[in-house]
Amino acid sequence: MTAENVNPIDPALVNGFVGVVGSPSSLRDTCARRLCSAYGQFKDNPNVQVKRGKLCEITFFMRRSVLESPGNGRAWTQVAGVFSGSPSPGDSGPEEVAGSLQGQFFGMSVDEECSRVTLFSDHAGVLKVYHAQRDGFFLFSTSSLALAAVLGTPSPDLLGCTEFLSMGYVQGDRTFYKGIHVFPPASAWVFDGKNQAAPRKLRYWQPLSGYGADQPPLTTQVCVEKALMSLDRHAKALAVTYDRPVCDLTAGFDSRGVVSTLLKADLPFATVCNGFSGSDDVRVSSAIARRLGWHHELNELGHIVGGLTMADISRALRLTDGEIPVSDYVIPMAVHQHHGDRFNLAFNGSGGELFRGRWWEGEFFLKGGQRIVNKGRLVKRLMVPGHDWALLAPELKPQFFKATERAIQALSTENTARSNTAKIDLMYLNSRMGRWHGRYYSSTFQLMPCSTLFLTGELLELMFRLPWYAKYKNYMYRHLLQASHPVLAREPMGENLPATPVSFAHGRAHLGCWLRGAAGKVRTRLAGGQYQQGAQGMDIHGRVLAMIHDAEPLTDVFLSQGLKTGALYDKGAMVEVVRQSCASGFGLASAQLMRMVTLERAFEEACSVMCE
Template sequence: MRHFFVVSGQADDVADAVGRLANYLAGTYGNPVTETHRLGEGDHSLTLLVAGSRKELMPVVCVDDSSGSWLVGVGALLSKQHCADLSGGALADLCRAQRPQDHPVIDQLDAAFCIAAGAVQTGHYRVVTDRIGTQHVFAGAIGQCSVLATSSLALAQVSQPGWNETAVGEFLATGSNYGTRTLFCGIDKLPAASVVSIGPTGIQRQDKYWSIAECDEGSDAPAVEQMASAIKDTIVTATDTLGHPVISLTGGLDSRIIFAAALEAGVSFDVFTTGSTQNADVVIAREIAATHGITHHHLPPAIRTGADVLQRSLLLSDGGQDVIEYARTLQFHEQLCGKFDFSINGSGGEFCKGYWWELLWPRVGARQPLNIAKIVDRRFLVHDWYAALPGTDNRENIKAALIETIRQENRDLQDRPNTMQLDNVYLTLRMQRWQGRIASATGQIWPTVSPFMFRRPMEIAFATVPKERLRNRMSRRLNEYLSPALARMRIDAGGPALPLRLQTAHLFWPSLLAATRKNFGKAGRRLSGGAHDMPQSPQSQPAESCAGLAGFSQVADWRTLKLYDAAALAAFTAPYLAGERPLDKPFGRLLTLEMTARHAGI
């Protein structure tokens, strides 16, 4: 656990709110490490409350007496020394700047982070969020106080808001929330790449300091060479700051790029892969590691989920991620964090691939507005399983909210190529809220780093001409550039990681066969009417393996019963609770909402 809270308002109100938050932390986490910093009095009172499950996980706090400024922050690369370097005059300037989004101190920040900084005795401060919004941070209120928090769940438990019904339906339908929405009324996620000014009455101003529009569209620069150099630099920076990493290695293209870049950078590292012994990722990763003399750690899939694991999953993911699904991830990282200093993964590798661009065919790269309704239907509201629960069948409301969110995120990109517009949808919705929720959760266990999501690799990818990113071209060329021998080794799709050329075509026949089988399978499911089957997790687990379900067997006692038709909910959940259906995503989302309601007391 790792959280900070900034509470501002009138002194007595602030003291009461901080006391309630401290009681919540003690009651939830037992005996966490906490610090309290009181930085104002009277009507301009402000208090920082920081907490961690152990001292090395504590948020960074710097109070500079000479300039009268303070800073609190979290982030994988945000060290005490880094924050000390930021504090003082530069930080005081940021707090006073008329255009804070242009302040040079922001250029010193990269990867996933959030910092809040202000001047002592004013009650006002500014928050800087990372460029993707990976590190989740929320604004809300406790009584008359404005509160900035890294946990919406903690805020909800103390402030007792109502459900945001649109967000509840959105979570059931997609497994995430988007835009600034959370499950709770009056608690909002701060936007990405922003400097947000906050005072005792709440948010006063928001300024964007970065946008995908800044990337030089269609750059003719040698992107592969630049990208390889940028990724190596991020890995060196991370290892210099954090120590010895373990890299997530699979049978795919992205993690192989990270592996090859780490080899080229000359850093020391191990690798790990999750899955069964026969899993293609495990088999291929083991071959790659053995060939290059790197120690490989195989983590078998976690198949049992007790009540304690589910509760840790809920608290880490803040009620914003399927607790059964994330329970697997947290167990893997809990096994690794005692052996290594941090982990590296290939998240964001999609930026090199023109992800979702098939939805633009045959007008890929055209300067025309997106068909937003099509994007929502094909990439967000793919399944309609929740229609079986009367009371949650508000698909049109959810769709309208998603369309408006995308419209707002893309409002300054209407004259840009549709590829950039769709990249921005993927970046600001999928990566910010879904991947960001997982990263924010795992960052509370130990530091995690995603080199593709640092500023320079990200901007290089988005500036590359569309034809160089289509059909994994850039990813394959990166693999070949970094290590031709490694690129010749097979990937999980069956062929090599090399680009497809006349002289390499003979190596691709296994992937051609795999793609043919996959397409026939899709066609068969459509013909059999299976297009809207229940979304199954790749590792959906049998109900009897989840000991944590014991307290949820009586649906009539669920706190969330009021959100649904009671009879429909009982009928829908009965096969899961009886062990007749694997614990898939629909049930995981229902369980997550119920656990959230019980924990928050709403």
């Protein structure tokens, strides 16, 4: 098959899509129309482009109105997202469908002559796509809320909802709703005329595929060289389309890795820091930008929170489909709305922690071994601090622990020859990066194109080929920053130490930075001030909850007979927590109550839309 791609849609203009796979009929038309209507209402986006064929109808939602019709060829491939490279030619097999694509993307390949539709996801599954079955048709969408609205009154998936309340995100392919699932990473699903609702499911890439028993681990030097080449190639390819990027810049490693890549590639960019005045992030990022000389913006979180409205809170809920606590996303939303008029790409450093042993560096017994020795401990590390199991129905806690430990054991068994460190990195790639960061990414993607340079197939393969001791204590990452941009690497971080490798050669610089930082603390205290370390400020969860409570008392919501998530809770304990938090002005259990409110609001939204 040769892909005709009649008037292909510019991927930079697409910020969401819905689709129905199945033979043409009035019923398929109805499903497609209802799904498009629900998505358009939730996202407040009337700008659409439609492709129809014998086996599918796909509606793309655009960042602005586009007059030219995309056309319908007999064979076409469309990719949405922010990526470099291109998909494979149409006559390649489904296993090669992703071709040379690197980045965050989701693709659709249609061959009318062969009656075949192939859907495929990016290597880490970052751009979230949800799917469900209805009346023999396969429905998919970048919004789980839209699918829930089309399927009718949604029924809670108790395990998925429990994961959100206890972890802050949902694991595996689960969502809040029974019958709605997440498309898996690095996968190609093939539909044909014989079996339209049940695709052939293929995995085109495995994170550990480059780490075979006959292939030795990479040395730090080789990994640094390969990583720099991959980062440089990907960044320059994106710059062809996106010439006005903005990058997060904090006091940490990962944002510095993105900025050093752009500096090394000699690409234009600006930086931004969102934080409270006096925090490490604000102090360090401002000093770096001032000394190295580029445009840097500060967004003081107190000012942003003070300007929030209920309309902002409602929009944040719909952008995230309720899969991120509203108070966690409403500020990034406000920032990106402000950036959308001046920048055309938002970079962040998510995924860089996989190169740094971030998830296992404190667990001595995990290093080098191959047997997961304490699954219960790992499960607890996945949970949010302070989660109170007494709130939930008593049967949900053992179900959660059993399901999560079973998933960890399955991952360990499937990769039995790998070290514990590789297994835990893979676990966090699938859960924390794929589901938590993926939902942040997919929400921001609706506002403006966005990218993380570290979550590409090329870099993930390199990461899994590094031995644990090369990642421990940021060893490889420091060498990467030093090789990428030595001047930036020498700049102090949050703890007042530079990001250069810890060695005799850099010992004087480390000592000098530490002494200057210590002297600054002493001067501040002698002057009667208080030295601030870390991001300090108001309880944003409490402020947002107070706004929601003023619009509709939360005691009324959770005491209502119509509570849509009531099956999750021990009613007595839940009512007591809500009352205490409200009485304290949301100073108690605010983060926990925020997750409860967000989940309930998501179900209310799913039931509120009238699909035409």
